Amino acid sequence: MHVGVAYADKFKQTWLKLDVPEGSTIRDAIERSGLLDQFPEVDLNVNKVGIFGKLSKLDTKLADGNRVEIYRPITADPETVERRDRDEDD
Incomplete structure (x- = not known):
C-alpha cells in the first residue's frame, strides 16, 4: 500500500511517501518512515x-x-490568543 506520513516542526515540514504492507497501522507507518529518528x-x-x-x-x-x-x-x-489580539486593537 502507498501511504504518506507528515510532520512539521517550527522550521520544517516533512511529508514522506512510502510503501507499507497490507494490515499496517499508523504506528507501523510512522516507525517505517524514519521520522522518529529525524x-x-x-x-x-x-x-x-x-x-x-x-x-x-x-x-x-x-x-x-x-x-x-x-x-x-x-x-x-486559543481563547487567550484571541483575547490578546482584541486587547492589542484597543
Missing part, C-alpha cells in the same frame, strides 16, 4: 496522530492512499 522530539506516547486531519489511534489500520499526520502539542490557548 525528529527526536516526537513521542508517540504524547503526540496525537491522525489520518487526513481526523484524530486516530496508533493501532488504526491504514488504507491505500492514507496520509498519516503527527500533531505537535498546542502551545497557546
Whole structure:
C-alpha cells in the first residue's frame, strides 16, 4: 500500500511517501518512515496522530492512499490568543 506520513516542526515540514504492507497501522507507518529518528522530539506516547486531519489511534489500520499526520502539542490557548489580539486593537 502507498501511504504518506507528515510532520512539521517550527522550521520544517516533512511529508514522506512510502510503501507499507497490507494490515499496517499508523504506528507501523510512522516507525517505517524514519521520522522518529529525524525528529527526536516526537513521542508517540504524547503526540496525537491522525489520518487526513481526523484524530486516530496508533493501532488504526491504514488504507491505500492514507496520509498519516503527527500533531505537535498546542502551545497557546486559543481563547487567550484571541483575547490578546482584541486587547492589542484597543
